[in-house]
Amino acid sequence: MSTYSQSSNFGKVFWPVLAWTVALIFFFPIFWLIFTSFKTDADAVKPDHLFIFQPTLENYINMTENYDYWRFAINSVITSTFATILALIVGVPAAYAMAFNPSRHTKDILVWMLSTKMLPAAAVLYPMTFLTKNFLDVYDTHFLVIMVLCLINLPIVIWMLFTYFKEIPREIIEAGKMDGVSTWGEIKDILIPLAWGGVASTALLCFIFCWNEAYWTVRLTTTEAATLSKLIEGNRAPEGLFFGRLSAVSAAAVGPIVVLGWFCQKQLVKGLTFGAVK
């Protein structure tokens, strides 16, 4: 990593200032969202109250009292958590087998798995609604949301785990085999501890994608299993009305995940690279 000591005096000031400027520009919309959430709906659209206004918690109080924020939030936590766990339970053994006992078809299977992510959700929405409502009777249940979230993220989860596992030297696993460790023991005692960082960042990314998913969660739920994306959907008033309220709901919906992202930033960087960086 180079430092600015190499560059001229001008560069020493200019580049950090530019970096800060870019960062602030990128963060500005989020800042603005939080900022607006403390304005009343009326203040939010008045130009002369753009920066100077009487801050209020009214929107947040309104949101928890009248819009049942906590129920949506709890649903989001439940569905994202279980979907992530399920994706790992299914994904870890599969990725393990592909990484350590690859067959001729492993590559094709991986590519095919990723290709299922390219199926446009809209194309299968109608059949899915039809099936879940009329045949399986699971519409608007946590079970359905968890299954769907798990399935749409499974390809990414397997890919990520696969790239992590591939970096583990095979000899270690072989040595375990020599010592007569069972397959489950291999996974539990050798693989997971070695690939712990990779598994954690995979889980994290999966959780974030689950939390932010808005296509299926909005369309396959009504009330019981509705997540925060449904709450946003319901508060999306037509143009310009209720900016204050909308901002509060939005800020409360993205807040937890943004903060989680900040804390796990380093871990996430590893996970996102799909083994691209060695």
Place this chain on the structure above:
Amino acid sequence: MARQMKPGRFYKPMSKRTLPRLLQTPAVLLLLFWMLIPLGMTLYFSFIRYVLNSLRKPEWTTPSLSNWRGFGNYEYVLFNAKDFWLAVQNSLFIVSSVIVLTVVLGLAIAVLINRSFPGQGIVRVLLISPFFVMPAVNAVLWINMILDPVLGLNGLAVEGLNALVGGLKEFPVLGSFFSLWPEIEPISFRATQTSAYAVIIMVTWQWTPFAILIFMTSLQSEDQQQKEAAILDGAGPWSQFRNLTLPHLARPIAIVVMIQAIFHLSLYAEIEIVSRGNGNKNLPYLIGDFATNNIGAASATGIFAVILANIVAIFLLRMVGKSLMD
């Protein structure tokens, strides 16, 4: 004799072949069901006449083979529904614009912050944040509070600028110069064409952090000795970037392109929120449009979308697949 063979025979395949297969089975089966059942139903619906409401032909409201239409739905979507080509064009336009913008911006910013300077950690946190924002919130936030020509910052900024110019016109000498300036109209991002730009802006904002993250990590593993040697040989910063950094980033760039293509081809929330009712659409949105009544046409469009996704996938995997597997 057969008995003596058995343990060995049994043991070998179990450990070498069967078990790995068994471990993959749940994942493969789940994804297979997830793909085949809805896809099969979509395929079936695309070949029959199937509408949700019809007073004239109530028999079309239940899916049945007796309403067989052959390729009629496909013909209808291709030749009679005017929006199909617009939607395909728009899908590709949005995906490719976002990819180009995020890669260029991501590279520039990653290089910019890949040095130690005061507050580097905070800069990183600020830059990454947009990636965690829910797509629906992203769209609502941008289209209403920032890009709205009247109530958003876009409108307010233009209004302020006009007021400023108006004030300057009052000045004795300078006024005659400023009086030539026209009143600026804020750009409305709700019109058919401009709404695609709005979508590109918001998706780029959200996914540039993803590109930055990946490029940044990769830059840190760059060979510094090689770089120092290049500096000694008198290579300028641009030449260093072109000849050393860019080749080093080939694989991360491939990954950014591929992952984004996967996610943005099925872009929906942003399009729905920005473009509702103004005629602009991409392929998933067009499917949603049809699905309000004409399930047959929606399914046929869905099959076209699958075909398009596969074309893009084959193209991308040719490009990227090899470097991913090595």
